[in-house]
Amino acid sequence: MSDEQSSETRSTLEIEGDVAADYIEEFLDIADFDGDIDIEVRSGRAYIGVNSEDEDSNLSTLASPRVVSALQELTRLAVQQKTGEFSRLVLDVQGSREQREHELEELVHDAADRLQAGDDRVALPGMSSYERKLVHDFARAEGLESDSEGEGRLRHVVLMLGGDASTGEAPVDSTQDAVSGSAAEPEAERQDSSADEASN
Numbered sequence: 171m172s173d174e175q176s177s178e179t180r181s182t183l184e185i186e187g188d189v190a191a192d193y194i195e196e197f198l199d200i201a202d203f204d205g206d207i208d209i210e211v212r213s214g215r216a217y218i219g220v221n222s223e224d225e226d227s228n229l230s231t232l233a234s235p236r237v238v239s240a241l242q243e244l245t246r247l248a249v250q251q252k253t254g255e256f257s258r259l260v261l262d263v264q265g266s267r268e269q270r271e272h273e274l275e276e277l278v279h280d281a282a283d284r285l286q287a288g289d290d291r292v293a294l295p296g297m298s299s300y301e302r303k304l305v306h307d308f309a310r311a312e313g314l315e316s317d318s319e320g321e322g323r324l325r326h327v328v329l330m331l332g333g334d335a336s337t338g339e340a341p342v343d344s345t346q347d348a349v350s351g352s353a354a355e356p357e358a359e360r361q362d363s364s365a366d367e368a369s370n
Contacts, residue, residue, distance in 0.1 A: 171303070182255070183211045183214075183278070184216070186253060186257055186259060187211060187216035187218060187259070189249045189252045190216060190218050190245050190248070190249050190257070190259050191207045192205060193245055193249070194218060194219045194220060194245060194261075195321050197241070198220070201228055204224060204228065204229060205221060205229045205230060205329045206220070206222060207267075208220075208221070208317055214258075215258050215259060217260050217262065218245070218261050219261075219262045220232075220264065221263075221264055222266075224240055229263065232264070233263045233264040233265065233269070234266070235266055237263075238262070238266040238267075239298075241256065241261060242259070242261035244263060245257075245259065246258075246259060248256075266330065272303060274297075274308060276305050277294055277305070278286070278294075278308040278309055278312055278329065279285075279312065280313070281314070282313075282314060285329065285331045286331075290330070291329065291330045293319070293326055293327075293328045294326050294328070295326060296320065296323050296324045296325060296326045297326060299325075302325070309329055313332075314330065314331060315331065315332055316330075317330075338366065
């Protein structure tokens with residue numbers, strides 16, 4: 171990617187971040203939540219953080235992974251409606267993303283124990299492409315082979331012993347999940363979003 175293209179991409183993501191921040195700020199005002207909004211652009215995504223240092227802040231009620239995931243999808247849709255472009259932004263509320271990463275790491279660790287105990291393979295719940303990428307990373311750290319199966323909201327990671335992880339090579343699917351701006355990842359997330367809309 172040329173410097174000009176990189177600059178253009180960053181500018182687009184900064185606009186995306188601004189639109190998302192406006193939407194979240196309005197949401198916080200309407201719902202009467204207190205929090206400061208930070209915008210960061212890295213790895214081909216806009217990252218939006220909502221935090222409060224006030225010990226009496228009610229923001230923690232929004233910080234469960236399930237609620238944050240739902241708010242993230244609503245924010246992505248708001249950005250897409252405003253810009254006409256599919257959004258891959260990541261939302262974090264009061265450290266929820268770190269909490270979710272810890273949960274995913276524990277899932278992989280538990281799966282490793284099951285595999286060592288004799289299971290041939292362990293299928294994890296459906297996840298977004300961002301979460302699947304994290305799981306592939308955690309799997310490699312545990313010395314496991316990982317692959318993704320399914321479509322849309324049902325797309326999930328399957329873990330097995332040995333395989334590519336023993337050679338230090340990333341499985342094909344994990345490479346696709348990790349590539350920022352690839353055609354595969356936005357399409358998978360479009361399917362996730364479409365499935366969400368259809369279920370509402």
